[in-house]
Amino acid sequence: MFSISRALLARVGVFNWRQVADRSVARQASLLALALRLLKALALVFLILFITRSAVSVAGVLTTDDTDLVGKDKWQLELTGESSSFITGRERVLTPELSYGISDNVQISFTMPYQHLRDDGAPWARGMNDPSLNLKWRLYEKNGLTFAFAPSVSLPMADETKGLGNGRATYRAVGLMQYEAGDYTWLLNAGYIRNNNVESVRHNLWSVSAGMYYQLNPKTKLGFDYGYNSTDDPNITRLEHFAGLGVVYSPSEQVEFMIGYKRGFNQDSLDHAWKAGVVLHW
Secondary structure, three states: HHHHHHHHHHHHHHHHHHHHHHHHHHHHHHHHHHHHHHHHHHHHHHHHHOOOOOOOOOOOOOOOOOOOOOOOOEEEEEEEEEEEOOOOEEEEEEEEEEEEEEOOEEEEEOOEEEEEEEEOOOOOOEEEOOEEEEEEEEEEEEEEEEEEEEEEEOOOOOHHHOOOOOOOOOOEEEEEEEEOOOOOOEEEEEEEEEEHHHHHHEEEEEEEEEEEEEEEEEEEEEEEEEEOOOOOOEEEEOOEEEEEEEEEEEEEEOOEEEEEEEEEOOOOOOEEEEEEEEEEEE
């Protein structure tokens, strides 16, 4: 009886040891796979930081845009995420934008937003928003003063029944001014949107804003802007006004990181929004 018990214990001991060994091997394989993924990511960052060519731009952390361009035959990928709280709901948008420099004074870009949208008391609506084709043309540059024109058109490809798109093509045109003086860069925008849509909302919208960037050190910029815009709600006649703060950190000429905050000052639409992103140049 004693010998049988020892045999049983031995068999159980071997079985448990094998289970532990199998788990250890699986854990080691998982760690190895994770290490390989990290090495691939580090290799990609290395390539971006040290192999790609340089480009000069300012990440779009503010609502007010600048006149900077990516440069002839150069590319830029900007990936931003924004979480906004409105009076009647919430919105989260992930927006990749790919830009290419046709010349030193003209660039084109394409955006493909992915949106999560929810009105109070309703479920989340998720999906692609209307993509857009954009152009930025620098018209004048002298003694730190530049003017640019930025038209764009959105393509009605999203599901407007979920509130993710307009259902029709919309058109936008923005005039940009920028003046650089020492560590300060001053910005001014004025824009118009032809807000074509399938709902009973306002079709003609406009906006105006001003902002500035301060070069805190060679790698860090601080930004601030303030602006007004009309709303698409035909029952609201007063203008929305907002202010924004942002920080842009550039560890190299090929990479920029940004984070920003935007606050609305009237109770008709936007309450506040957070924005973060990364910009890659090559």
